Amino acid sequence: MPGAENAATVEFLDNIADMLEIKGENTFRVRAYRDAARQIENLTEDIQDILRRGELRSIPGIGEGIAEKLTEFLTTGHSEYYENLKKQVNPGVAELLTVPGIGPKKARLFFDALGIDSVEKLQEAARAHRLSSLPRIGEKTEANILASIERMRGRGGRTPLAPAYRAAEKFLLQLREFPEVEKADLAGSLRRMRETIGDLDLIAASNQPEAVVDRFVHLPSAISILAQGPTKGSIITSGNLQVDLRVVKPEEYGAGLQYFTGSKPHNIRIRTIAEGKGLKVNEYGIFKADGERIAGETEESMYRALGLLWMPPELREDRGEIEAAREGALPRLVEPSHIKGDLHVHTDWSDGANSPEEMIEAARSRGYQYIAISDHSVSMGFIHGLTQERIQEQRALIQTLQKKYPQIKILHGIEVNIRGDGSLDYDDQTLAGFDVVTASVHSGLGMNKQKMTERIIRAIRNPYVNIFGHPTGRIIGKREPYEVDLEAVIRTATETGVALEINSQTDRLDLKDTDARLARDMGAGLCINSDAHAADQLDLMFFGVETARRGWVTPGDVLNALPLNLLLSRLAKPGQVRRVA
DNA sequence: GCCGTTTTCGGCCCGACTGTTTTCAGTCG
Numbered sequence: 265m266p267g268a269e270n271a272a273t274v275e276f277l278d279n280i281a282d283m284l285e286i287k288g289e290n291t292f293r294v295r296a297y298r299d300a301a302r303q304i305e306n307l308t309e310d311i312q313d314i315l316r317r318g319e320l321r322s323i324p325g326i327g328e329g330i331a332e333k334l335t336e337f338l339t340t341g342h343s344e345y346y347e348n349l350k351k352q353v354n355p356g357v358a359e360l361l362t363v364p365g366i367g368p369k370k371a372r373l374f375f376d377a378l379g380i381d382s383v384e385k386l387q388e389a390a391r392a393h394r395l396s397s398l399p400r401i402g403e404k405t406e407a408n409i410l411a412s413i414e415r416m417r418g419r420g421g422r423t424p425l426a427p428a429y430r431a432a433e434k435f436l437l438q439l440r441e442f443p444e445v446e447k448a449d450l451a452g453s454l455r456r457m458r459e460t461i462g463d464l465d466l467i468a469a470s471n472q473p474e475a476v477v478d479r480f481v482h483l484p485s486a487i488s489i490l491a492q493g494p495t496k497g498s499i500i501t502s503g504n505l506q507v508d509l510r511v512v513k514p515e516e517y518g519a520g521l522q523y524f525t526g527s528k529p530h531n532i533r534i535r536t537i538a539e540g541k542g543l544k545v546n547e548y549g550i551f552k553a554d555g556e557r558i559a560g561e562t563e564e565s566m567y568r569a570l571g572l573l574w575m576p577p578e579l580r581e582d583r584g585e586i587e588a589a590r591e592g593a594l595p596r597l598v599e600p601s602h603i604k605g606d607l608h609v610h611t612d613w614s615d616g617a618n619s620p621e622e623m624i625e626a627a628r629s630r631g632y633q634y635i636a637i638s639d640h641s642v643s644m645g646f647i648h649g650l651t652q653e654r655i656q657e658q659r660a661l662i663q664t665l666q667k668k669y670p671q672i673k674i675l676h677g678i679e680v681n682i683r684g685d686g687s688l689d690y691d692d693q694t695l696a697g698f699d700v701v702t703a704s705v706h707s708g709l710g711m712n713k714q715k716m717t718e719r720i721i722r723a724i725r726n727p728y729v730n731i732f733g734h735p736t737g738r739i740i741g742k743r744e745p746y747e748v749d750l751e752a753v754i755r756t757a758t759e760t761g762v763a764l765e766i767n768s769q770t771d772r773l774d775l776k777d778t779d780a781r782l783a784r785d786m787g788a789g790l791c792i793n794s795d796a797h798a799a800d801q802l803d804l805m806f807f808g809v810e811t812a813r814r815g816w817v818t819p820g821d822v823l824n825a826l827p828l829n830l831l832l833s834r835l836a837k838p839g840q841v842r843r844v845a
Numbered sequence: 846g847c848c849g850t851t852t853t854c855g856g857c858c859c860g861a862c863t864g865t866t867t868t869c870a871g872t873c874g
Contacts, residue, residue, distance in 0.1 A: 290846080293846045326847085327847050364872090369870080369872085546860075
């Protein structure tokens with residue numbers, strides 16, 4: 265499973281790219297390092313394993329030169345080339361590139377002329393108006409740099425998908441109300457539902473683009489305008505989000521939508537395919553060599569003109585979707601409407617905010633066929649994990665509530681804690697009493713890879729475990745996944761019929777998209793759960809489904825896409841007939 | 846630095862916007 269080593273390798277390559285850029289190296293050489301970094305970022309396995317097999321060069325974008333540097337770096341933790349580069353380029357100058365609006369040329373200029381080698385010093389110099397004495401730098405540039413640094417500090421990186429999505433939806437509703445706007449949609453990484461979002465990208469169709477941009481940048485939620493042109497506007501919201509709007513003509517809408525949805529690697533592939541057919545693709549359409557326009561009004565027309573099927577935005581990452589579209593082998597992705605119930609929700613019996621009855625009501629109002637009340641187990645004492653006695657009390661309550669709510673099947677679940685040695689918090693007899701058992705790791709996260717893998721495999725070999733919860737333990741932006749051989753875990757889960765959870769909590773989304781893809785490809789079952797700790801959090805399921813879609817997951821892969829009768833047969837206890845995926 | 850039904854050299858996506866200067870370089874996506 266890709267761990268810290270992959271991340272360090274990505275950083276290594278990006279650092280080289282930054283330094284080469286500042287040196288003023290050939291831009292294509294710079295791009296080669298960046299492309300290689302992106303490829304490694306998307307790997308589903310450990311780069312060390314690939315190195316061991318001698319297959320670095322089988323990764324697209326890694327040729328002789330980069331493979332050599334990576335081999336040295338990965339074997340010795342050191343790179344002659346990189347050390348040399350650091351002697352030529354002050355690494356602090358590369359830090360300047362993190363400020364939006366500062367590229368290699370300005371970074372170099374500031375260092376050469378004023379000795380600026382940190383964002384801190386850049387800020388000081390801008391405040392003291394020392395930048396505007398430089399050629400081609402005026403007062404506005406200086407003010408923009410200051411504003412940019414402040415925004416950067418205030419935001420601290422990318423926004424999680426859920427809040428970004430909610431903010432963008434509000435903008436969309438407003439845009440669609442503009443009299444000049446015919447259509448408007450999400451674009452960019454937001455439309456592709458990446459787990460974190462940089463800027464919010466929106467697109468609109470209109471015959472009066474300037475008027476639309478003008479209304480947009482003057483919306484009350486815009487606290488400052490970053491850019492305003494005849495077809496494009498960019499603002500900062502009170503929530504410190506950057507929102508970009510692009511306006512195209514209605515007949516160009518599909519082309520614009522396709523172009524601004526990306527991803528970049530996907531679009532580069534699309535352009536290359538077009539080129540091979542003597543066609544040209546841009547945000548206005550697809551054009552023949554003589555300039556005749558042959559597609560652009562809809563996305564479907566764009567892809568069709570290239571001999572491809574339309575593909576859901578979640579797949580557009582150049583991870584095989586183009587080949588699949590060409591062969592008519594695109595997966596039929598899971599949709600929110602396929603989800604028949606939620607098998608992981610908490611109540612105020614442990615650390616949830618609402619009562620079991622309130623959670624059941626919320627599930628019923630969302631049209632679910634079933635819900636599993638699954639609180640924490642006994643070793644989670646500090647959040648009132650259930651004792652033997654309270655298990656029985658809760659079970660009795662569930663039986664009473666089941667009579668009151670015959671429309672929905674109420675399952676008694678548990679999120680049982682996996683102890684350090686891989687044993688579970690309850691004995692088999694206790695576990696047998698639950699309808700559905702989710703086993704999760706909550707402690708001892710710093711364990712080494714081998715021990716953690718053995719621990720988890722022991723836990724999911726327990727015949728009473730149905731689901732392995734938030735399988736990698738990561739918290740987006742806060743905690744790296746624990747060290748574990750995920751492939752070995754997936755193999756075991758596949759053998760034993762344990763479903764791997766895609767946990768929908770905004771900061772988890774665990775399994776993440778590429779891991780879900782790996783699990784699916786290896787034939788494992790998945791289960792998409794909200795892990796709701798309050799009734800309204802049942803709605804987080806949407807983001808879990810989106811993560812699954814990015815992992816090419818189909819409804820047939822998902823345990824809780826099964827109707828109740830089939831679900832119950834899949835959850836059958838040892839000794840009963842239990843169907844494995 | 847990578848890559849190849851245009852393969853060992855010569856390309857590598859390309860258009861919008863800003864700021865500064867007055868015709869365009871730099872940055873971004």
